[in-house]
Amino acid sequence: DAKTTQPNSMESNEEEPVHLPCNHSTISGTDYIHWYRQLPSQGPEYVIHGLTSNVNNRMASLAIAEDRKSSTLILHRATLRDAAVYYCILRDKSRAGGFKTIFGAGTRLFVKA
Amino acid sequence: NAGVMQNPRHLVRRRGQEARLRCSPMKGHSHVYWYRQLPEEGLKFMVYLQKENIIDESGMPKERFSAEFPKEGPSILRIQQVVRGDSAAYFCASSPPGGSASYNEQFFGPGTRLTVL
Numbered sequence: 001d002a003k004t005t006q007p008n009s010m011e012s013n014e015e016e017p018v019h020l021p022c023n024h025s026t027i028s029g030t031d032y033i034h035w036y037r038q039l040p041s042q043g044p045e046y047v048i049h050g051l052t053s054n055v056n057n058r059m060a061s062l063a064i065a066e067d068r069k070s071s072t073l074i075l076h077r078a079t080l081r082d083a084a085v086y087y088c089i090l091r092d093k094s095r096a097g098g099f100k101t102i103f104g105a106g107t108r109l110f111v112k113a
Numbered sequence: 114n115a116g117v118m119q120n121p122r123h124l125v126r127r128r129g130q131e132a133r134l135r136c137s138p139m140k141g142h143s144h145v146y147w148y149r150q151l152p153e154e155g156l157k158f159m160v161y162l163q164k165e166n167i168i169d170e171s172g173m174p175k176e177r178f179s180a181e182f183p184k185e186g187p188s189i190l191r192i193q194q195v196v197r198g199d200s201a202a203y204f205c206a207s208s209p210p211g212g213s214a215s216y217n218e219q220f221f222g223p224g225t226r227l228t229v230l
Contacts, residue, residue, distance in 0.1 A: 001144070031125065034218075038156075042203045042223060042224075043206075043221030043222050043223050043224050044156065044206075044221045045118075045205070046218045046219065048167060049218070057127050085155075087155070087156075098147065100158045100169055100171075100172070101146070101148075101156075101158060101206075101219060102158060103148070103155045103156040103157070103158075105154075105155045106155055
C-alpha cells in the first residue's frame with residue numbers, strides 16, 4: 001500500500017493561512033489523495049480530495065505537485081475550530097476488491113489565538 | 114438526512130465479557146467500514162463490508178473479533194472475551210454504492226469508546 005508522510009505537528013496563528021504538507025512518493029497512477037481531519041473526541045470528517053489538478057472547496061484548497069509525489073492542504077484563514085489532526089490519505093483498492101482507507105499518524109494542528 | 118450513527122457511545126466491559134458495537138450507515142449507503150483507534154494513535158482499518166458480505170477483513174484480528182452487516186439492521190462489530198488491550202475508540206464509516214469508489218467520500222460516525230476493566 002502506498003504510504004504518506006506528514007509532519008507530526010504544526011502551529012498556526014488564528015486568521016492566518018496554514019499549509020499542511022504531505023509526501024506520497026510511492027503513489028500509484030490511480031490513487032486519489034484525500035484529506036480528512038479529526039477534531040478532539042470526534043470521528044474523522046472529510047475535507048477534500050483530488051487526483052491531479054488542484055481543488056478548492058468551502059473548507060480548504062488542495063495543491064497537488066505535478067509529479068503527484070506530494071500535496072499540500074491549504075486552510076486560507078485558520079480558526080480555533082480548525083485545531084485538529086489532519087490526515088493525508090491515499091484511497092487504495094484492497095486486494096479483495098473493496099476500498100479501505102489507510103490512515104497514517106497525521107499532523108496535529110495547533111491554532112493560537 | 115441523519116449521519117452515521119453508532120451506539121453505544123461509551124461501553125464498559127470487564128475482561129472476558131463480550132462487546133457488541135452497532136453502526137447504522139447513512140441512508141442509501143451500502144458500504145460499511147470499521148476502524149479502531151488506540152489512545153494517542155491513528156485509525157487502523159479493520160474490516161469492510163457490504164450488505165451480507167465481508168469484502169475485506171485484512172485488518173481484523175483473527176480471533177475474538179467478528180463483523181456482520183445483515184440485510185436488515187445495523188452493522189455489528191462483536192468482540193468476544195474482551196481484554197484490556199481492546200480498550201479503544203471504534204469508528205464506523207459508510208459510503209454510497211456504485212461509481213468509481215476510489216474517490217468516494219467516507220462518512221464517519223462519532224465512535225464507540227470501549228473501556229475494558
